[in-house]
Amino acid sequence: MPGDITGGFAADDTLFIEVVLPLSLARNYTYRVPAFLNEEIVAGKRVVVQFGKYKMYTALIRSVSTRPPEHYEAKYIIDVVDAVPVVNAKQFAFWEWMVRYYLCNEGDVMAAALPAGLKLASETVLSLRRTGDVQPPLSSKEQLVMEVLARQQRMTISDVIKLLGQKTVYPTVNALLQKQMIDIAEEVSEKYKPLTRSFVSLDDFYKEQENLRQLFDLLEKAPKQLDALLSFMKLSRTGSPVAKQQLLDDSNCGPGAIKALADKQVFRIYKMPVDRLNDDAYDLLLHFELSDAQQAALDEVNAQFMEKDVVLLHGVTASGKTQLYVRLMEKALENGGQILFLLPEIALTTQLVERLKNYFGEKIGVYHSKFNDNERVEIWNKVANGTYRIVLGARSSVFLPFRELQLIVVDEEHESSYKQYDPAPRYQARDAAIYLGYLHGAKVVLGSATPSLESYYNASEGKYGFVKLTERFGGVPLPEQKIISIPEEQKRKKMTAYFSSVLLDDITKAIARKEQVILFQNRRGYATISICATCGYTPKCIHCDVSLTYHKSSGKLHCHYCGYYQNLLNICPACGSVHIEQKGFGTERVEEELQLLFPDLRMARLDLDSTRSRNSLQQIIMDFQERKTDILIGTQMVAKGLDFEGVGLIGVINADTLLNYPEFRALERSYQLLAQVAGRSGRRDKQGLVSIQTYSPAHRTLRQVIENDYEGMYADELAERDQFGYPPFTRLIQIHVRHKDPHVLTRGANELAARLRKLMGPRVLGPEQPLVARIRSYFIMQIMIKADKRTSISKVKEALKDTLLHFHADKDYKGILTQIDVDPY
DNA sequence: AGCACGCCGACT
DNA sequence: GTCGGCGTGCTC
Numbered sequence: 125m126p127g128d129i130t131g132g133f134a135a136d137d138t139l140f141i142e143v144v145l146p147l148s149l150a151r152n153y154t155y156r157v158p159a160f161l162n163e164e165i166v167a168g169k170r171v172v173v174q175f176g177k178y179k180m181y182t183a184l185i186r187s188v189s190t191r192p193p194e195h196y197e198a199k200y201i202i203d204v205v206d207a208v209p210v211v212n213a214k215q216f217a218f219w220e221w222m223v224r225y226y227l228c229n230e231g232d233v234m235a236a237a238l239p240a241g242l243k244l245a246s247e248t249v250l251s252l253r254r255t256g257d258v259q260p261p262l263s264s265k266e267q268l269v270m271e272v273l274a275r276q277q278r279m280t281i282s283d284v285i286k287l288l289g290q291k292t293v294y295p296t297v298n299a300l301l302q303k304q305m306i307d308i309a310e311e312v313s314e315k316y317k318p319l320t321r322s323f324v325s326l327d328d329f330y331k332e333q334e335n336l337r338q339l340f341d342l343l344e345k346a347p348k349q350l351d352a353l354l355s356f357m358k359l360s361r362t363g364s365p366v367a368k369q370q371l372l373d374d375s376n377c378g379p380g381a382i383k384a385l386a387d388k389q390v391f392r393i394y395k396m397p398v399d400r401l402n403d404d405a406y407d408l409l410l411h412f413e414l415s416d417a418q419q420a421a422l423d424e425v426n427a428q429f430m431e432k433d434v435v436l437l438h439g440v441t442a443s444g445k446t447q448l449y450v451r452l453m454e455k456a457l458e459n460g461g462q463i464l465f466l467l468p469e470i471a472l473t474t475q476l477v478e479r480l481k482n483y484f485g486e487k488i489g490v491y492h493s494k495f496n497d498n499e500r501v502e503i504w505n506k507v508a509n510g511t512y513r514i515v516l517g518a519r520s521s522v523f524l525p526f527r528e529l530q531l532i533v534v535d536e537e538h539e540s541s542y543k544q545y546d547p548a549p550r551y552q553a554r555d556a557a558i559y560l561g562y563l564h565g566a567k568v569v570l571g572s573a574t575p576s577l578e579s580y581y582n583a584s585e586g587k588y589g590f591v592k593l594t595e596r597f598g599g600v601p602l603p604e605q606k607i608i609s610i611p612e613e614q615k616r617k618k619m620t621a622y623f624s625s626v627l628l629d630d631i632t633k634a635i636a637r638k639e640q641v642i643l644f645q646n647r648r649g650y651a652t653i654s655i656c657a658t659c660g661y662t663p664k665c666i667h668c669d670v671s672l673t674y675h676k677s678s679g680k681l682h683c684h685y686c687g688y689y690q691n692l693l694n695i696c697p698a699c700g701s702v703h704i705e706q707k708g709f710g711t712e713r714v715e716e717e718l719q720l721l722f723p724d725l726r727m728a729r730l731d732l733d734s735t736r737s738r739n740s741l742q743q744i745i746m747d748f749q750e751r752k753t754d755i756l757i758g759t760q761m762v763a764k765g766l767d768f769e770g771v772g773l774i775g776v777i778n779a780d781t782l783l784n785y786p787e788f789r790a791l792e793r794s795y796q797l798l799a800q801v802a803g804r805s806g807r808r809d810k811q812g813l814v815s816i817q818t819y820s821p822a823h824r825t826l827r828q829v830i831e832n833d834y835e836g837m838y839a840d841e842l843a844e845r846d847q848f849g850y851p852p853f854t855r856l857i858q859i860h861v862r863h864k865d866p867h868v869l870t871r872g873a874n875e876l877a878a879r880l881r882k883l884m885g886p887r888v889l890g891p892e893q894p895l896v897a898r899i900r901s902y903f904i905m906q907i908m909i910k911a912d913k914r915t916s917i918s919k920v921k922e923a924l925k926d927t928l929l930h931f932h933a934d935k936d937y938k939g940i941l942t943q944i945d946v947d948p949y
Numbered sequence: 950a951g952c953a954c955g956c957c958g959a960c961t
Numbered sequence: 962g963t964c965g966g967c968g969t970g971c972t973c
Contacts, residue, residue, distance in 0.1 A: 147972095156973090291966085295964090938969075
């Protein structure tokens with residue numbers, strides 16, 4: 125295995141290293157090591173290499189050999205960045221698995237795995253060359269660049285692109301280079317910069333009691349300085365270094381007093397790197413006893429771990445799975461292992477994280493996409509050096525440099541956000557975590573109130589252990605759930621906008637009881653589409669095959685796929701009519717209509733649009749928690765991992781958009797989502813209420829939701845999957861085929877499908893048009909491979925890789941782009 | 950990814 | 962004619 129093995133080579137050997145570049149390249153590249161760097165070469169360290177004509181990248185040493193490449197001259201590496209490897213052998217093994225399983229490149233994995241702060245790329249920097257010679261004639265663009273350069277000394281290529289407002293700037297830059305007006309250089313800079321703060325310490329001289337006493341006498345006439353000294357003495361008693369800022373906050377002295385003491389050689393001021401991460405001291409606050417049911421479940425999990433590496437914990441909402449996790453984590457900690465606790469992205473900003481942080485103190489680190497680059501590097505380092513024994517993280521935390529994982533918890537394992545769709549590696553973090561657990565010899569718990577069909581199936585087949593926790597912790601009653609028939613209400617003329625009289629009544633009562641309300645609407649934006657009442661025209665995105673959505677906050681029509689937006693139409697461009705209507709509705713519209721009905725209530729929205737920034741999500745949640753908001757209107761996000769004490773009613777505005785989604789998992793997802801939403805209501809002593817509005821009140825899945833009949837849903841769905849050949853009875857591999865010209869695309873996709881069919885027969889389906897047939901000016905078709913249990917999936921993958929290789933080499937189909945998505949759900 | 954090379958349309 | 966646009970291929 126490649127890894128931490130140094131040596132094995134003679135000192136005067138010429139070393140060649142295979143490196144991974146953080147780019148989507150089909151293979152790794154070989155570089156040559158200058159002899160003076162030989163001793164520093166270890167797999168997993170970063171090196172700086174030139175790749176292509178100018179560009180420098182950080183590459184990772186993958187393996188070392190003494191054999192020169194046969195068909196080309198290897199370039200020399202420029203430098204070795206690290207003193208110790210940043211990627212360990214287990215990580216490389218994990219990457220290799222990802223490459224094999226998800227049919228991606230190692231560079232894709234590297235790009236996803238390393239925090240941006242550890243991936244350096246060079247920038248081409250232009251600078252003036254001072255020659256003083258006669259100026260050669262310059263084009264207007266060249267002049268423009270020279271003028272700016274004269275003013276600000278240096279420019280990067282992207283500065284030039286911005287300045288000239290065009291993409292092709294190399295001709296201009298090269299011309300200036302030729303005319304000897306400028307120099308260019310590639311600059312690689314370490315992006316990660318430790319944060320430093322000033323600290324204060326006492327000079328050794330005053331560590332003698334006698335000297336110190338004299339000092340106090342001496343400062344009699346300088347009360348500010350005396351104050352500073354006294355504060356310092358007090359702060360330093362804790363034994364930790366005293367920050368200058370801390371001293372300023374704690375005493376009444378100004379910076380002048382500290383400087384005066386420093387000048388007198390009493391204080392020493394020094395800079396030291398500090399943590400960016402929240403380093404407040406945590407108390408061990410959370411002490412708890414497990415209920416009998418929890419204790420029994422815990423014992424059962426431990427018993428199952430004797431035989432199985434993976435256990436599915438099916439615990440109804442509010443059954444206290446978290447306490448079970450905590451016990452399991454404590455045990456793993458005692459054994460000296462590390463723990464990975466995976467959560468869906470959204471759940472990471474909530475109370476669970478705070479509670480665990482309180483409980484485990486500074487052994488715990490949190491990792492998700494809203495941390496900045498520097499913070500992520502610090503977490504990476506703390507996982508590598510073992511400071512963090514527990515990591516609470518979103519899907520990308522499977523890439524952290526764990527040394528000895530002993531336990532992996534995948535909470536809410538059914539969550540679709542564990543799947544990364546774009547870009548490659550298109551991986552399922554839950555599945556990847558299971559392999560990661562295998563590599564480390566760690567145990568894996570999958571927890572959910574509504575397990576994914578696959579996991580439940582694996583458990584029932586005996587592949588995973590299975591433990592069920594049916595009792596709600598503390599005897600919290602299940603909410604009352606009811607279905608409201610929209611057609612029925614319409615018949616009786618009892619619908620006001622999107623709200624039935626029943627739901628409005630429920631809201632009024634809940635508010636009267638001083639409870640809060642959550643309304644769930646599975647769509648963001650204000651109105652789904654604008655439609656011309658005269659001719660039926662709807663404005664569409666110019667790059668994608670979708671209707672634009674009106675967003676009230678911006679007052680514009682937006683495309684959810686590419687971000688394109690345009691002004692609202694007043695006049696129909698097709699027929700000139702001014703009768704433009706807004707059809708369909710989203711969270712914004714629900715909020716507005718509801719505000720009209722309840723002008724006194726305070727409302728907030730929780731969706732992707734209202735939570736783009738790092739803190740807004742937390743702010744909205746906090747406000748709701750502190751009851752500054754009465755009604756929270758949200759998309760899927762409200763269903764996930766949020767616990768609110770005060771919520772008495774959860775309303776689902778329209779369940780049909782979920783049920784009718786054209787995908788084989790629609791009903792499973794609907795059940796999970798609605799059950800999860802219901803779980804948000806009624807904590808502690810109160811029974812909550814869930815009201816679901818729908819056009820199809822007799823739908824079997826809705827029945828199953830209100831009867832809490834997970835097993836019934838499982839049985840029905842499993843039968844359908846069996847009948848139509850879907851997972852878990854088959855494995856799916858989806859191939860996305862893209863081209864700007866729809867005809868070229870159709871021809872190419874048909875040919876590719878035909879070639880695959882020649883190898884795999886009827887397992888190959890399509891090509892067909894996806895729901896959205898064009899995104900970002902590219903037309904899309906997809907081909908699906910459905911491999912049943914008897915088919916060797918690795919052979920299918922081999923054949924697929926091979927076929928694609930030949931297909932792309934074929935001149936007739938050049939320019940056609942393909943993507944592979946293994947387990948695309 | 951990002952850069953060079955080569956082919957094609959629009960403007961001096 | 963040439964400049965600048967874009968498509969295609971290669972990078973150890």
